[in-house]
Amino acid sequence: MCIFCQIVKKEIPSQIVYEDDEILAFKDIQPKAKVHLLIIPKKHINSLNEAKNEEILGKLLLRAKELAKEFKISKSGYKIVINTGKDAGQVIFHLHLHLLGGEELKSFF
Numbered sequence: 001m002c003i004f005c006q007i008v009k010k011e012i013p014s015q016i017v018y019e020d021d022e023i024l025a026f027k028d029i030q031p032k033a034k035v036h037l038l039i040i041p042k043k044h045i046n047s048l049n050e051a052k053n054e055e056i057l058g059k060l061l062l063r064a065k066e067l068a069k070e071f072k073i074s075k076s077g078y079k080i081v082i083n084t085g086k087d088a089g090q091v092i093f094h095l096h097l098h099l100l101g102g103e104e105l106k107s108f109f
Helices: 003-007 054-070
Strands: 016-019 023-027 036-042 078-081 096-100
Touching: 003 016, 003 023, 003 036, 016 054, 036 054, 036 078, 054 096
Parallel strands: none
Antiparallel strands: 016 023, 023 036, 036 096, 078 096
16 A cells, blocks of 8 residues: 555554545655645545546645645745656655745746
């Protein structure tokens, strides 16, 4: 079982900042910004490549927007990152969004 599934089942502690029936959001244990949250579907999906449900993808993005407001980074700006596959840096193969902000972030482009 993947580490994110264990977090969903509360087998591994995490700093949960949001939870509903389909989504869980928690603080990254190795933050890359002042605000660094991970937003995941509770149902295991390996990566964006395996995602088939438009509704859950939309819910993940809308929750990221709401969390950006809650953490007071929506006005100054934030970044949403989805790593898909090993070459892109995906380490945990459970679909997740990184919500980063709270400081000036370097561009990848």
